[in-house]
Amino acid sequence: MQYAVPFIDLSRHYRSIKSELISTLDSVGESGQYILGENVEAFESAIRHLVGTNYAIAVANGSDALFLTLKALGIGRGDEVITVSNSFVATVWTIVATGATPVLVDVGEDLNINQDHAISAVTPRTKGFMPVHLTGMPASMDSLIRFAKNNDLFVLEDSAQAIGASCEGKMVGSIGTAAGFSLHPLKNLSVMGDGGFITTDLHNLAEKIKLLRNHGLKTRDNCEIWGYNSRLDEIQAAFALINLKQLSSLNNRRLAIANFYSDRLRDYVEVPTVPVGKTSVFHNYIIQTNLRDSLKIFLSENGIETKIHYPIPTHKNPRLVSKLIIPAPLTQTEWLSARILSLPIFPELTDFEVELVADKVLEFFR
Numbered sequence: 001m002q003y004a005v006p007f008i009d010l011s012r013h014y015r016s017i018k019s020e021l022i023s024t025l026d027s028v029g030e031s032g033q034y035i036l037g038e039n040v041e042a043f044e045s046a047i048r049h050l051v052g053t054n055y056a057i058a059v060a061n062g063s064d065a066l067f068l069t070l071k072a073l074g075i076g077r078g079d080e081v082i083t084v085s086n087s088f089v090a091t092v093w094t095i096v097a098t099g100a101t102p103v104l105v106d107v108g109e110d111l112n113i114n115q116d117h118a119i120s121a122v123t124p125r126t127k128g129f130m131p132v133h134l135t136g137m138p139a140s141m142d143s144l145i146r147f148a149k150n151n152d153l154f155v156l157e158d159s160a161q162a163i164g165a166s167c168e169g170k171m172v173g174s175i176g177t178a179a180g181f182s183l184h185p186l187k188n189l190s191v192m193g194d195g196g197f198i199t200t201d202l203h204n205l206a207e208k209i210k211l212l213r214n215h216g217l218k219t220r221d222n223c224e225i226w227g228y229n230s231r232l233d234e235i236q237a238a239f240a241l242i243n244l245k246q247l248s249s250l251n252n253r254r255l256a257i258a259n260f261y262s263d264r265l266r267d268y269v270e271v272p273t274v275p276v277g278k279t280s281v282f283h284n285y286i287i288q289t290n291l292r293d294s295l296k297i298f299l300s301e302n303g304i305e306t307k308i309h310y311p312i313p314t315h316k317n318p319r320l321v322s323k324l325i326i327p328a329p330l331t332q333t334e335w336l337s338a339r340i341l342s343l344p345i346f347p348e349l350t351d352f353e354v355e356l357v358a359d360k361v362l363e364f365f366r
């Protein structure tokens, strides 16, 4: 179906940077260096600067960013990692892929991890926490970080949706032990394919991840550990650098659209609120209403495409549930999954389209 307002249209962004992408493609091609070269180094350096960590390591995708960090932290069979069911499935599968067991706890009103529930779920097998900054809203992590420090646990921030967001003046990705980011085309900072990166202040962790992403190789002929192949290509790193220049203006446009929606809709639906001290980068704009299903159908009939992030929480998937530990009912997670609706919020939406979306939501309620 052709929507008057699509949920996302990546070709609009492509067209806005087309000539720069093409000349970059040509210069990487002419350089003859396609793997782990100067563009990857320049990208990692730019990320260190933006996020404010000592190390940034580019990898093949956001899931690998999380998986390789867990591997480098020594996580495996017999270990437990505490995270949320209310996320994209990669958050949880990366834990399963290490052989460890995901322990899923409930979220709060902000859709992010409930710290009290997370701390209550700690057992002698717990190795760390994996909070998700869902929708680009920083998860509250202060108690988790304090608890983790006192108990020798890690806090791995799933920052896939939150590049550029901050909490109490600290950038997301610089708050926990380490963080995994995604450069997937749908994310706020993207490449034309797959990509991801890790940020951390820990030297040894960064060195281990660098080995893991490149076959365990220290030098061309010296293999130190069993590894993987998970590198960001030079061409994608060069594309990421182009998009990085625009990140703050793209994030600001998302924020402006979010503010517009919230002003227009707050009397009719629950709109996202950004607490004092936090900035959100609105990867998604999620409203809540008891009339979610009929609103979604009404908007679709009126040419507006919406999505649900996510309709089936990970623990509700019968094919996945056997590997999970659920220590307490995920009441809020399940309640939310029936009420949430994501409105279009990509930066290239026109003002006309944004107004149309808000008008149609209001028309439904009137």
Ligand SMILES: *Cc1c(COP(=O)(O)O)cnc(C)c1O
Pocket (backbone or CB within 6 Å): 061, 062, 063, 064, 087, 088, 090, 091, 132, 158, 160, 161, 181, 182, 183, 184, 194, 195, 196
């Ligand atoms: C996108 C995403 C990932 C995975 O990133 P990929 O680059 O697609 O592998 C992990 N966690 C969350 C919350 C995401 O949104």
